[in-house]
Amino acid sequence: MKVKFLFIVVILMVIFCFFSFSKTNNTNQSNLLGNTIQQRFQPPPGFVREEESKTSFGSFLRNLPLKASGSSVLYFNGTVKSNRNVYEAVVDLPIGKQDLHQCADAVMRLRADYFYSQKQYDKIHFNFTNGFRVDFSKWAEGYRIAIKGNKTSWVKTAKPSDSYQTYWKYLETVFMYAGTASLEKELKSINVTDVKIGDVFIKGGFPGHAVIVVDIAVNPKNNQKIMLLAQSYMPAQEIQILKNPNNSSLSPWYTVDFGTTLKTPEWTFSSSQLKRF
Numbered sequence: 001m002k003v004k005f006l007f008i009v010v011i012l013m014v015i016f017c018f019f020s021f022s023k024t025n026n027t028n029q030s031n032l033l034g035n036t037i038q039q040r041f042q043p044p045p046g047f048v049r050e051e052e053s054k055t056s057f058g059s060f061l062r063n064l065p066l067k068a069s070g071s072s073v074l075y076f077n078g079t080v081k082s083n084r085n086v087y088e089a090v091v092d093l094p095i096g097k098q099d100l101h102q103c104a105d106a107v108m109r110l111r112a113d114y115f116y117s118q119k120q121y122d123k124i125h126f127n128f129t130n131g132f133r134v135d136f137s138k139w140a141e142g143y144r145i146a147i148k149g150n151k152t153s154w155v156k157t158a159k160p161s162d163s164y165q166t167y168w169k170y171l172e173t174v175f176m177y178a179g180t181a182s183l184e185k186e187l188k189s190i191n192v193t194d195v196k197i198g199d200v201f202i203k204g205g206f207p208g209h210a211v212i213v214v215d216i217a218v219n220p221k222n223n224q225k226i227m228l229l230a231q232s233y234m235p236a237q238e239i240q241i242l243k244n245p246n247n248s249s250l251s252p253w254y255t256v257d258f259g260t261t262l263k264t265p266e267w268t269f270s271s272s273q274l275k276r277f
Contacts, residue, residue: 043217058197087240106232180208187275
């Protein structure tokens with residue numbers, strides 16, 4: 001009986017240690033079953049989320065759907081992104097079957113998805129790399145893009161439609177002819193201390209990169225801010241919530257007070273590269 005009792009005690013200690021370890025290593029993920037960013041990732045102790053109206057872009061981003069915990073990022077062709085040390089979660093949104101949904105494309109897609117969900121079609125517009133402005137409202141009227149050499153123009157070739165299928169065709173056309181170089185020019189510079197959900201760290205170029213702020217929390221005692229970042233990358237891949245390679249105990253949250261350089265798993269930005277729509 002004594003041996004049996006000791007065996008039970010040892011088993012209970014192992015179980016206790018396991019759950020203590022799990023709790024310690026999931027401080028910022030108190031609900032792994034949460035199916036949105038807001039539900040999955042709780043702010044660390046002392047921090048609270050900044051308030052957002054239910055119809056705001058910030059609220060839209062906080063409530064992006066997530067795949068089950070532990071899911072892998074998939075490329076456009078269905079293969080798995082091999083480096084799991086980049087992301088903490090995967091956004092559950094389709095990205096199409098072409099190699100188009102990359103970094104700046106994901107940012108534009110989220111902005112467009114927000115307005116599309118609000119049926120504010122006239123606010124969905126982006127510029128091609130050559131500067132040509134492409135409005136979804138024009139596309140929905142049946143106009144399409146004609147490109148001859150360096151000349152870009154509208155030509156009416158389709159029936160009017162604002163269906164999701166029509167909308168996605170519009171987005172893939174934008175993805176094809178726009179990117180970090182064009183998006184960077186459309187956005188206005190923002191001081192890092194004034195960062196808001198929906199702001200974008202972006203380096204325009206060939207290649208360039210962009211990540212979007214999808215959540216923010218603040219410590220009311222000292223006004224310190226932290227943020228969650230999301231990205232797509234090359235080749236075209238699902239949107240992912242990034243790990244923080246600089247601070248594993250804070251990850252996936254990032255401190256806004258990062259100095260002049262923001263290091264993310266696959267790109268490093270300067271503080272001057274924060275922009276806003």
